[in-house]
Amino acid sequence: MTVQSSLPLAESDEQPLIGTRSYDAYRRARDVFPDGTTRVTIERDPIPRYVSHGRGAYLFDADGRKFLDLNANFTTLIHGHAFAPVVTALERQLRDGTCFANPTEKEIELAALICGRVPGMERIRFCNSGTEAVMFAIKAARAWTGRPAIAKVEGAYHGAYDWIEVSQASTPATWGSPDEPQSVPYYRGMPTSVLDEVVTLRFNDPQNAVRQIRRHAASLAAIVLDPMPSRAGLIAPDPAFITALQDVAREHKVLIISDEVLNFRQSFQGAAARYGLEPDLYALGKIIGGGLPIGAVAGRACVMEMFDADKKKPAVPQGGTFSANPMSMTAGLAAMQCLDHAAFAHLERLGDKLRARLEQAIERCQVAFSVTGAASLFRIHPKRRPPRDFREAFWSPSEAAVMKEMTRFFAAEWILLPDAAAACLSTAMGEAEIDIIGQVFEQFLSSQAQRLQWEPR
Ligand code: PMP
DSSP states (O other), X not given: OOTGGGOXXXXXXXXXXXXXXXXXXXHHHHHHSGGGOSOXXXXXXXXXXXXXXEEBTXXXXXXXXXXXXXXXXXXXXXXXXXXXXXXXXXXHHHHHOSOOSSOOHHHHHHHHHHHHHOTTOSEEEEESSHHHHHHHHHHHHHHHHTOOEEEEETTOOOOSOHHHHTTTTOOTTTSOOSSSOOOOOSSTXXXXXXXXXXXXXXXXXXXXXXXXXXXXXXXXXXXEEOSSOTTTTOOOOOHHHHHHHHHHHHHTTOEEEEEOTTGGGGSTTTTHHHHTOOOSEEEEEGGGGTTSOOEEEEEOHHHHGGGOOTTSOOSSXXXXXXXXXXXXXXXXXXXXXXXXXXXHHHHHHHHHHHHHHHHHHHHHHTBSOEEEEETTEEEEEXXXXXXXXXXXXXXXXXXXXXXXXXXXXXXXXXXXXXXXXXXXXXXXXXXXXXXXXXXXXXXXXXXXXXXXXXXXX
16 A cells, blocks of 8 residues: 555646645745745745645645655654644633733643653743753853853754854865864854854764863853754764763763753653763753644753742743743643653654664665664665764765655655654554555665666665
């Protein structure tokens, strides 16, 4: 069975990949948005695909065509689209009011659920996005240490706060020598003072990281680490890298912030627990909002005290008109309550099965491809061996062309595979979806291998 053959609404093979409704919408969008979109991350080939609605593992585009969705709003929808418990809970909350200048009991319930799962999360504060979560975690670390700078991993994406944007999009032309990774500006006009306050580390290079942290320790507030940074390759951290960062941070009283906005979905206790990292602070987002906007900073009670007013001005004031709004709290609570041990075991099983299936296809077709990821996340690389850091994962122009071909091939088979970022599974998926993804990948490898003249393995 293919996705296509199971689709009552799908049209013929000859149909262009993007339908006419999307073209009409995009024409209107270009009159109101710079570049025709309102998020830089929207994929386009050649224009964005406009969506009408989603159900479970599938979404329907504006032309009524059904796709298996491996993006799930950048890994947010761990139960898929329009998850019934979230919909039911939100319908009730909608009638009761969407936001107040007062707290609601819903926020305590969601906070208790999250903190109850992760021992390192002794206190938590909600905000509206992963960007804010990372920003507030950095501010709390600065207030706690009295130091301004941060260290971060080259190529890792952590949202849109200036300091953390540094070296997010380094290239071979800008990234500098392996021993001295450059702090590379992300946008034109980024203040040089920002660049001066960021130390760029290479993922999985413990010696270099330790050397750099020691050199800059006097000004460093925190090391911000996503344990498996998606855009930097979705590569597993070496235990030696984690231990080295942990030890050098303790030695110099630099805090560790685990950015789990994306990777909290890796287990019941998130990603740090999985890789033996003991952070002082965590940044959360995506899945904890059940599909509504959310962010959270959590961590050790003594550091979280930086947000504590205690009748005077807090060290770090943290607010936000929509922070902890009852809609996000309600959706998050419904989604997280359903994300129990059984749900994580299901996701783990599906992910392992899929990664093994993709690797078998690579082996059978003898092409220079590899797969990384863990739990419900995976990334396919046009590389003979799984990359170990951002530089190894970086695509040459010909590799980028191959990956574009692959994304198109998947779309033609009614599967939306994210470009250059983590793809994800959801609890709405089962063995049938895993088989389809595996089949389509193998078809792609065997149909294109000769034409693209890949290097044999
Ligand atoms: N950190 C990480 C690791 C992320 O993946 C993201 C979003 N993809 C962010 C932070 C920013 O989150 P948001 O888009 O909600 O601002």
